[in-house]
């Protein structure tokens with residue numbers, strides 16, 4: 102207790118030592134002012150308190166107007182006055198400390214509906230200021246000097262009077278320190294302009310030289326505060342001189358924040374909702390997929406081609422079997438299947454079956470093993486099955502799966518294939534024909550011994566396309582080309598060609614290849630190779646015989662045709678003279694006493710005989726030509742004599758009845774009259790007579806000109822020209838054929854056999870020449886033929902030389 106009393110007394114003594122400092126303040130918000138509770142407040146007040154706490158001053162605040170306070174300071178009623186701008190005049194009456202508390206300048210403020218952006222806009226304006234303030238002095242004393250124009254200055258006692266004057270438009274603007282904008286008054290429609298003057302510093306002052314210790318203490322504290330960025334000085338600066346948001350702006354800001362938060366919350370909730378929806382859908386989808394998968398799996402499991410049994414991999418207990426298993430064994434249900442499955446493995450229980458599976462896998466030491474077994478169906482039928490035992494996982498569980506596949510059909514097919522192969526091999530090895538096989542690319546992969554024997558090529562050499570080397574060079578290209586063509590179309594190939602044996606022997610072979618298809622896919626060719634050399638010989642002979650037969654047949658047909666034409670054409674021509682002969686011969690006995698008539702009948706009979714003879718001669722001559730019995734007799738003949746003789750024959754009317762309207766002219770150049778032609782005179786005469794007779798027959802009036810000319814020095818040309826009825830172009834093509842008579846013969850009845858020109862053509866050709874006709878209907882015809890002057894050889898001539 103004693104101790105406590107001692108401490109209390111000590112505290113009272115300390116308080117007693119504390120210095121009392123009287124500090125004046127006025128309204129100049131926010132630097133210093135009296136707040137709504139009547140207390141001093143503002144930057145300078147709080148700064149003064151801070152210094153006072155440090156210096157243990159007991160501060161007493163005295164309120165007043167600026168001018169009152171100045172008087173009080175000078176009278177010693179207060180000790181310290183803050184917020185005093187330095188001016189030399191003031192320096193004379195006050196003591197200033199040395200470190201400025203704040204830096205300031207003067208700024209023009211107006212109502213927000215007016216604007217002042219340059220000093221010149223102040224011309225003629227009324228500016229309000231507080232009485233005794235530095236701005237009053239500036240406006241009254243310096244403004245005019247600095248800017249050269251007058252303004253009206255109105256002075257008010259207090260800050261509130263000044264603001265009232267601005268609102269009531271007694272003044273246009275006010276001039277205050279820069280700190281005015283941070284006061285609450287400034288918020289009410291008053292805005293700082295950009296027009297500023299007179300920067301300066303603000304200090305505490307005392308009456309001249311009275312309280313230097315106070316000023317020193319202020320300087321000392323300011324020094325410390327300014328050097329410390331976290332000091333109260335800077336905190337106060339931020340507190341009082343930063344723009345504080347207005348109530349409405351705070352409300353708006355809060356509203357915006359609330360709206361943004363609400364919006365964000367809304368978006369977030371929508372987003373979260375969407376995500377939830379999405380996730381829900383995903384889960385639903387996944388669930389559906391899972392269900393689908395499960396369904397698919399079940400479907401697959403039940404209908405897979407193999408019967409399936411699933412065992413647990415740890416204890417080999419039977420987990421599942423599929424429907425296929427039931428069907429494969431012909432059981433009625435899965436229950437029966439499970440019960441009777443073990444019987445098939447000659448095991449009596451599922452446990453034993455499990456052991457069997459386990460043993461299998463352990464023996465094989467792999468995760469998969471395939472074996473073949475014979476199993477029994479429900480009806481007792483035994484079948485081959487392939488068992489595949491596989492380790493795996495199923496529904497996240499280690500399992501062993503047994504696949505059972507019925508391979509009975511496959512076994513049978515394999516057996517059949519083996520039999521077929523054996524059969525093919527036996528056939529191929531023993532067949533007398535060559536057999537070969539190719540792969541799908543057409544390359545030979547097999548030939549049998551007979552093939553090697555036929556071709557003389559070894560089986561190794563024959564492989565691939567080696568067999569081509571054995572083919573005769575003349576056939577190789579064709580065989581290869583055709584083979585590739587067949588192969589590209591997958592068509593059978595049949596080809597005859599020659600093979601050249603190593604000893605040079607050439608044989609004919611027939612290659613025959615058939616495409617093979619296995620399960621619809623082309624698998625290559627199987628073919629045979631047969632030696633057809635003997636057949637080829639027979640074939641060749643047969644062809645010859647056939648040809649001879651065809652010729653003989655043609656000749657027989659021709660003979661038949663001739664016979665027909667002969668009988669139809671010539672029966673009339675023969676019958677007419679025959680009738681004449683028999684008719685006049687029967688009349689003769691009655692008129693024997695009448696010499697004249699008898700002579701006339703005999704003449705007629707003679708003419709008919711002659712006509713008949715002529716026809717018969719023609720027929721005989723043609724048949725001689727046909728049978729190759731004509732013999733040529735070449736001799737030298739003087740051309741002039743030949744022509745003279747010919748002419749004399751016609752002068753005697755020996756060969757044909759002449760009409761007086763047609764003149765027959767023989768014309769031979771003098772230069773040729775003595776020319777000795779080496780020819781068969783009789784045949785040449787026959788040619789000429791036939792041509793002249795025709796010309797005379799078919800020329801009712803005009804002339805017939807017989808000529809000969811020499812062309813070059815190797816050919817003699819004989820011609821018979823007439824001015825008769827002519828021959829159409831169409832008929833000209835056929836008149837040299839046997840029995841052909843031009844159509845005009847039907848209208849103009851002229852006797853004839855249709856053999857004359859045939860004989861002419863044959864004889865001209867036998868003599869080594871050619872015959873031509875130029876004719877136009879109603880204008881006449883020209884027949885001319887060549888006769889060579891050089892030596893000719895004909896098969897029919899005994900004497901085979903014809904020399905000039």
Ligand code: ADP
Pocket residue numbers: 795796797799800823825826827828836841842843844845846852853854855856857858859882
């Ligand atoms: P033919 O015995 O009928 O005269 P050819 O073989 O001598 O037999 O003549 C065949 C046919 O050619 C004659 O029937 C006749 O129609 C025609 N022909 C031949 N020479 C002449 C010719 N100079 N003028 C008109 N037609 C002719």
